Amino acid sequence: MTTSIRRMILVLGDQLNVDASAFLDFDPQQDAVWMAEVDEESTHVVSAKQRITVFLSAMRHFAASLREIGWQVFYSEIDAVDNQGSLAGELEKALALHQPKKLIMTAPGEWRVLQSLRAVAAKHQVVLEVRDDIHFFSTVRDFGVHAAKRKQIRLEYFYRELRLKTGLLMDGNKPIGGKWNFDADNRGSFGKNGPGELPSPTRFAPDQITKEIIRLVQQRFAHHPGSVDSFGWPVTRSQALMALKDFVANRLPYFGLYQDAMWEGDVWLYHSHLSSSLNLKLLNPREVCDAAAKAYEDGHAPLEAVEGFVRQVLGWREYVRGIYWTHMPNYLELNSTKAHAALPHFYWTGQTDMSCLRDAIVQTLNHGYAHHIQRLMVTGLYALLLGVEPKQVHTWYLGVYVDAVEWVELPNTLGMSQFADGGLMASKPYVASGKYIDRMSNHCKGCKFNPAESTGDKACPFTTLYWDYLHTHTDTLAKNPRMLMQLKNLNRLSDENKLLIAEQASKHRASVLKLPRTEAINPKSFS
Ligand SMILES: Cc1cc2nc3c(=O)[nH]c(=O)nc-3n(C[C@H](O)[C@H](O)[C@H](O)COP(=O)(O)OP(=O)(O)OC[C@H]3O[C@@H](n4cnc5c(N)ncnc54)[C@H](O)[C@@H]3O)c2cc1C
Ligand code: SF4
Numbered sequence: 396m397t398t399s400i401r402r403m404i405l406v407l408g409d410q411l412n413v414d415a416s417a418f419l420d421f422d423p424q425q426d427a428v429w430m431a432e433v434d435e436e437s438t439h440v441v442s443a444k445q446r447i448t449v450f451l452s453a454m455r456h457f458a459a460s461l462r463e464i465g466w467q468v469f470y471s472e473i474d475a476v477d478n479q480g481s482l483a484g485e486l487e488k489a490l491a492l493h494q495p496k497k498l499i500m501t502a503p504g505e506w507r508v509l510q511s512l513r514a515v516a517a518k519h520q521v522v523l524e525v526r527d528d529i530h531f532f533s534t535v536r537d538f539g540v541h542a543a544k545r546k547q548i549r550l551e552y553f554y555r556e557l558r559l560k561t562g563l564l565m566d567g568n569k570p571i572g573g574k575w576n577f578d579a580d581n582r583g584s585f586g587k588n589g590p591g592e593l594p595s596p597t598r599f600a601p602d603q604i605t606k607e608i609i610r611l612v613q614q615r616f617a618h619h620p621g622s623v624d625s626f627g628w629p630v631t632r633s634q635a636l637m638a639l640k641d642f643v644a645n646r647l648p649y650f651g652l653y654q655d656a657m658w659e660g661d662v663w664l665y666h667s668h669l670s671s672s673l674n675l676k677l678l679n680p681r682e683v684c685d686a687a688a689k690a691y692e693d694g695h696a697p698l699e700a701v702e703g704f705v706r707q708v709l710g711w712r713e714y715v716r717g718i719y720w721t722h723m724p725n726y727l728e729l730n731s732t733k734a735h736a737a738l739p740h741f742y743w744t745g746q747t748d749m750s751c752l753r754d755a756i757v758q759t760l761n762h763g764y765a766h767h768i769q770r771l772m773v774t775g776l777y778a779l780l781l782g783v784e785p786k787q788v789h790t791w792y793l794g795v796y797v798d799a800v801e802w803v804e805l806p807n808t809l810g811m812s813q814f815a816d817g818g819l820m821a822s823k824p825y826v827a828s829g830k831y832i833d834r835m836s837n838h839c840k841g842c843k844f845n846p847a848e849s850t851g852d853k854a855c856p857f858t859t860l861y862w863d864y865l866h867t868h869t870d871t872l873a874k875n876p877r878m879l880m881q882l883k884n885l886n887r888l889s890d891e892n893k894l895l896i897a898e899q900a901s902k903h904r905a906s907v908l909k910l911p912r913t914e915a916i917n918p919k920s921f922s
Contacts, residue, residue: 401425403495432473443621445763538717554710577699598627635672651700657836670798731817750842763797775812780860785815829855863900
């Protein structure tokens with residue numbers, strides 16, 4: 396039977412906020428909400444089980460909460476027999492069935508999805524109104540105006556502009572504490588005794604809805620990577636608020652100092668674990684930053700911790716979104732260093748002798764989580780030094796993390812981590828040898844390699860590949876003043892040593908890359 400409604404509000408899996416712009420003039424008497432679970436969103440890049448579970452469970456909880464307040468929700472379950480498998484297919488079905496006069500949505504987080512929904516609306520000659528996403532502090536237009544004034548865009552200046560605009564951690568027009576940025580105080584390691592007793596992370600036992608999704612994911616996506624046994628992510632707004640409260644009370648005071656530190660087997664450390672809740676929009680970034688700023692005002696957390704945290708949410712999160720939307724779709728194709736190697740298969744299993752990589756990958760597959768430095772300076776750094784094609788690195792990051800949505804994942808991967816945009820986003824490639832990992836963690840202690848050695852049986856692959864990267868890209872890097880110190884150190888190596896390093900690097904590449912190409916791997920081979 397067909398029904399006819401006034402407006403159908405399209406809600407995607409990462410738009411789970413009832414204060415969204417798409418709902419501003421929602422009239423439950425005449426309007427309805429449309430949500431669809433579809434296979435394509437878990438398979439267009441192979442998604443890990445944790446990621447699929449967090450999205451589907453949060454969507455079902457959100458739909459239930461809307462029904463509770465009396466709103467009509469047209470909801471497609473992924474295992475319904477007539478599910479078309481794609482957002483476009485499901486939307487076409489809903490248009491035929493409900494014949495809405497107009498479609499409204501908040502701007503989506505992925506360029507591909509926007510194009511596909513626009514195409515359906517155009518085909519069926521129904522108006523699709525796409526509204527600004529007011530979840531963010533800034534609009535893409537704000538970022539565009541900021542960028543247009545500059546030869547080069549940098550996080551620091553956009554961040555300052557947003558501090559001034561919001562008044563966060565400001566004393567009039569001066570930054571509280573006299574400095575905009577306490578980054579230099581955010582690089583502590585745990586020392587040889589390790590982190591000691593850490594506060595427990597906030598995890599949530601699966602309720603009936605989540606248990607049902609876990610069962611579904613284990614059957615339907617059985618061959619997708621990772622495990623969902625330890626699932627404990629917030630999937631409702633009230634859980635996300637509890638997670639925020641716990642972070643501010645128990646971990647924020649140490650967040651700044653240990654932001655970059657790693658420790659074998661310790662997954663959660665002093666990080667917030669709020670990215671999935673923020674990106675699904677269970678939390679608003681304003682309430683998150685306000686809670687952190689209040690902890691400083693109350694004397695509960697030091698300024699360097701609070702500023703360090705606010706810089707991530709108010710600064711980086713808004714900055715990468717601006718980069719994504721002002722540079723898509725071309726951004727996806729960038730490959731400034733012409734890297735073409737395949738992503739090693741062990742990224743999907745964690746089976747490698749390199750302790751740091753094994754630890755970061757295994758926890759990623761088990762929990763859908765790794766903190767920033769693990770992503771940037773372990774898994775990302777190795778892919779960069781090995782010369783992996785950026786698009787393959789991108790599809791891995793987009794598939795494996797519970798917080799992965801393309802607007803935030805792609806600039807972080809392609810720009811910050813792989814330098815594939817040639818310096819649009821970051822002022823220099825984030826490259827370092829194994830000694831950096833040794834300084835920031837205890838991984839090297841239990842590793843068969845030695846971070847101080849670049850050649851020979853015990854040579855650390857990171858160290859070998861680091862020198863080889865500097866050597867191979869010297870001409871380009873020499874144009875970047877921020878790389879001069881690293882190149883100066885390269886020049887201290889003898890020609891003979893450089894040759895041995897090049898041989899060792901090519902032997903290492905051959906040993907890793909003779910494994911099957913990731914893109915040719917069937918998801919069935921993940922288990
Ligand atoms: C290669 C690579 C891929 C990444 N992919 C994603 C992704 O798909 N989704 C995602 O949300 N973040 C991504 N990040 C950024 C960052 O690593 C994660 O936001 C962070 O690790 C999430 O853990 P947390 O919530 O404990 O963060 P915390 O360390 O507690 O930081 C607080 C919050 O700040 C924000 N934040 C921190 N760093 C960044 C950043 N660089 N860009 C944008 N926001 C940031 C997040 O919302 C995070 O929750 C990526 C980073 C790299 C290097
Ligand atoms: S020695 Fe090298 S490969 Fe091993 S843990 Fe240290 S940095 Fe990683």
